[in-house]
Amino acid sequence: MKTIVICSGGLDSVSLAHKVAAEHQLIGLLSFDYGQRHRKELDFAAACAKRLGVVHQIIDIRNIGNHLTGSALTDDIDVPDGHYAEETMKATVVPNRNAIMLAIAFGLAAAQKADAVAVAVHGGDHFIYPDCRPGFIQAFQDMQNQALEGYAKVLLFAPYVTVSKADIVIDGARNGTRFAQTWSCYKGGARHCGRCGTCVERREAFHLAGIDDPTDYEDPNFWVGATAGFAAEEVK
Template identity: 85%
Template sequence: MKTIVICSGGLDSISLAHRVAAEHQLIGLLSFDYGQRHRKELDFATACAKRLGVPHQIIDIRTIGRHLTGSALTDDVDVPDGHYAEETMKATVVPNRNAIMLAIAFGLAAAQKADAVAVAVHGGDHFIYPDCRPGFIDAFQEMQNQALDGYASVSLHAPYVNISKADIVADGAKYGTPFAETWSCYKGGTRHCGRCGTCVERREAFHLAGVADPTEYEDPDFWVAATSGYSAREVK
């Protein structure tokens, strides 16, 4: 199955890229510059493409992104600290981001005669991001079946959509993902901050998976208090 992986440069999408490279025919990585708070993660996506020996395309949609205002990922809004299951983390929502990116990805996949587009949405995203939920994935596939009817048949491959971040870490370890060569932190400093939602989720995932975390954090212990009262089951 000739597959294009949407790769942000984060732990999830790079783990997915390594999995697809092992199980299918990975024909390229696709990333998006939507004016996010920092572009550091895109460097990790580029490095992943080189490591796997496939082309890497970065699509510039900053003109669109600058109109999707109000998010801590695109505007001058503080990135909240804490667990992903907290209401404050909704400040990181970029409206319709996945729908926009997937629509472009499917167009490219059809043009390049690819069989599938793979995306690393996962169960831990469901609380905050509506365009990471199984209902969205199913509906998007149906929409694309209609949009490309008679021209191309492209499937949406989302193997992580019903599993936790810890499960992704375990899966990434299985396929030899170099976790130190992934970037999660929303703040984009020299090291992972250890305090933002994605850092807390990352640190917790390694702990729950029983896999050594090679990440250097500015605050490596903050996750303990931040995850108190939450469980992977509760935030799935």
């Protein structure tokens, strides 16, 4: 199955790229510059493509991203600290981001005669991001079946959509993912901050997976209190 992977340079999408390379035919990585807070993650996506020996394309949609206001990832709004599943993390929602990116990716896949577009949405995203849920994935596939009818058949491959980030770490390790060469932190500093939602989720995932975390965090122990605090709130 000739597959294009949407790759941000983060742990999930780089692990997915390695999975596709091991199990299918990886023909390229596709990244998007939508005016996000930093471009650092795109360098990690490029490095992944180089390691796997495939083309890396970056699609510039900054003119669109400039209009998707109100998110901590695109505006001058502080990135919240804490567990990903807290209400405050909704500040990191970029409206309709996945639908926009996937529509472009499917167009490229059809033009390049690819069989599938792979995306690394996972079960841990469901609370915060509506465009990462199984219902969205199925609805988008149904829509593309209509959009490309008679021209191309492209599968939306989302193997992680019902599993946890810890499961992704386990799968990534199985496929030789170089976790130290992935970037998750929303703040884009010299090191992972260890405090934002995606850093907390990353650190927790390695712990639950029972795999050593090679990430260099500014605050490596913040995740313990953040996850414990969230668990306590869940019990109430």
